[in-house]
Amino acid sequence: MSFFQDTLSIFKKRDLLFLESYKESEDVYTFLFEKEKDLTWKAGQHGLFNITHKKIKKPIRPFTVASAPTENGVRLTMRIGDNPSDFKKAMLELKQGMKVRISGPVGSFYLKDSGPSLLIAGGIGITPFRSILKQIEAEGNRGDKKIHLLYMDSKKSYIYKDELDGIANNTSISVTYLDSRNGLHQKIDKFTSLYKNDGKYFIAGPKSMVDDISAYLQNNNISKRNIKKDAFFGY
Numbered sequence: 001m002s003f004f005q006d007t008l009s010i011f012k013k014r015d016l017l018f019l020e021s022y023k024e025s026e027d028v029y030t031f032l033f034e035k036e037k038d039l040t041w042k043a044g045q046h047g048l049f050n051i052t053h054k055k056i057k058k059p060i061r062p063f064t065v066a067s068a069p070t071e072n073g074v075r076l077t078m079r080i081g082d083n084p085s086d087f088k089k090a091m092l093e094l095k096q097g098m099k100v101r102i103s104g105p106v107g108s109f110y111l112k113d114s115g116p117s118l119l120i121a122g123g124i125g126i127t128p129f130r131s132i133l134k135q136i137e138a139e140g141n142r143g144d145k146k147i148h149l150l151y152m153d154s155k156k157s158y159i160y161k162d163e164l165d166g167i168a169n170n171t172s173i174s175v176t177y178l179d180s181r182n183g184l185h186q187k188i189d190k191f192t193s194l195y196k197n198d199g200k201y202f203i204a205g206p207k208s209m210v211d212d213i214s215a216y217l218q219n220n221n222i223s224k225r226n227i228k229k230d231a232f233f234g235y
């Protein structure tokens with residue numbers, strides 16, 4: 001998708017019909033919406049979601065579309081803590097038949113079919129990788145292209161774990177679960193020493209974590225042009 005097409009798609013708005021929501025873990029919820037036939041996106045992209053069923057301040061937030069375009073439904077997964085924002089309260093109040101408005105999907109956080117890729121997720125930053133890996137699984141293996149997911153969560157609360165383990169079983173993709181920065185750095189070092197700047201590096205999660213890992217990669221001589229970042233502010 002060109003930058004021009006990407007910019008244009010932000011002006012495309014449509015209403016999505018809410019189907020259901022459920023808890024993934026202590027403070028993580030998934031929301032499912034109907035996917036109309038002509039709605040598509042690149043696995044890893046995000047949309048701007050607008051609350052329309054009630055009036056709130058700041059009714060718009062960006063969220064990754066955590067489902068693959070080949071799946072039925074538009075899936076959002078978000079962290080909702082003890083003291084939710086008005087936006088998240090409104091999400092929890094959604095009932096079947098209500099709608100939220102989406103602009104997009106947009107963004108350049110998706111895999112291009114080239115070279116080995118290291119995907120690094122911090123906590124809720126797993127959402128774009130669920131979409132990306134589901135899409136690869138649906139399309140069949142990417143041949144001998146190496147894809148390795150490092151999923152770091154200090155509380156070991158790995159959402160989508162069963163699905164990710166299933167994908168690792170059905171494809172050549174490998175998934176490693178980590179709960180410490182040291183462990184994460186060791187796995188990154190292993191990949192960078194093998195593939196250096198022939199590899200592509202994708203990082204998603206809270207902004208501070210994404211910035212730290214990006215700096216770590218660059219200190220290990222990985223060029224900025226080989227690093228893609230999806231930085232979630234607000235955490």
Ligand SMILES: Cc1cc2nc3c(=O)[nH]c(=O)nc-3n(C[C@H](O)[C@H](O)[C@H](O)COP(=O)(O)OP(=O)(O)OC[C@H]3O[C@@H](n4cnc5c(N)ncnc54)[C@H](O)[C@@H]3O)c2cc1C
Pocket residue numbers: 046061062063064065077078079084085086087088124127128230231232233234235
């Ligand atoms: C591309 C992208 C994809 C995302 N995907 C997901 C996802 O899949 N799941 C998920 O849970 N979250 C995702 N997020 C984060 C999400 O958009 C919200 O920011 C987050 O959920 C916090 O929202 P809130 O309503 O809880 O808090 P907010 O009410 O938004 O506030 C939380 C904190 O963030 C600060 N803040 C708010 N807006 C900004 C801003 N524009 N710049 C800097 N600081 C700001 C506030 O001052 C406050 O301290 C994504 C963000 C981006 C940019």
